[in-house]
Amino acid sequence: MTRKAIWLSLALGLAVGCSPAGGGGGPGVNPNPNASPVEYTGDPESLPPGPPLGSATLVATIDFDAGAQFADPIPEAARVNNFTPGDWQVSEGRYQQQAEASSTTLSVRKYTGNAFGAGGRMPSKYRVEAVTWQYRWVGVDQASNPGKLFLIPYWRDEDEYVILSASPTVAESWIANGVYPGRPWPNELKLWRMEWKEPRLVGQAVNLAADVDADAGSVTIYLNGEPQGTFRRSFITNAPHSFALASNGNQVRYDWVKLYRLPGASDAPAE
Secondary structure: OEEEEOOOOOOOOOOOOEOOOOEOOOOOOOOOOOOOOEEEEOOOOOOOOOOOOOOOEEEEEOOHHHOOOEEOOOOHHHHHHOEOOOOEEEEOOEEEEOOOOOOOOEEEEEEOOOOOOHHHOOOOEEEEEEEEEEEEEEEOOHHHOOOOEEEEEEEEEOOEEEEEEEOOOEEEEEEEEOOOOOOOOOHHHEEEEEEOOOOOOOOOOEEEEEEEEOOOOEEEEEEOOEEEEEEEOOOOOOOOOEEEEEEOOOEEEEEEEEEEEOOOOOOOOOO
């Protein structure tokens, strides 16, 4: 990780809110108000483990060198709800979001490949796994960095999805059901939350993964290979669904995105 002091003509602020995009809990360190902003950059020196294979069958490891099998699923009419296009590009075999934006916004890229079905359709039972990290941030203290890392293992549309997030201090998972980035989310939509023992720094990778069982209406969450719980919600059904990557105005990279079939899975019907 490299650092260099730079001067900003704009004030740097923290997001306020309870949604996974803006806000998040956890202790932070109050930076010196007279300190100069610093540019932090980096890529991981080591990779965190993913979930044990168990009964899952690896179907695809997404090769970003062959292009990004992802697209912006947000209709223009929904931009008012704090969804931004972002600037997603393939760079050195990784998929990165490189635009800076308000941390109360969300930029989404939905899977469009055909590992299981046309247009990114996922089967009824599957695992999705991704390694992601923040490669650049400008600020004073990394514990107060509002940038988050995301995996959306279950995506129906901009109104209905399951999202995993990891800030520098907190990891959590939420149900989005008619709620939007940068606005308060009812606590009953939260599935799980934990605080890091030490702040996650720029350049440190996180492995986010989930087993989705749309037949049973459940999602099992993994953080760096460790299961965090299985949660059942009537919201999770076998209606057409995919998965997605996201950024809250955070400069992030994704790699080692893997898709698995779980026992008993049925593929999406042909359209």
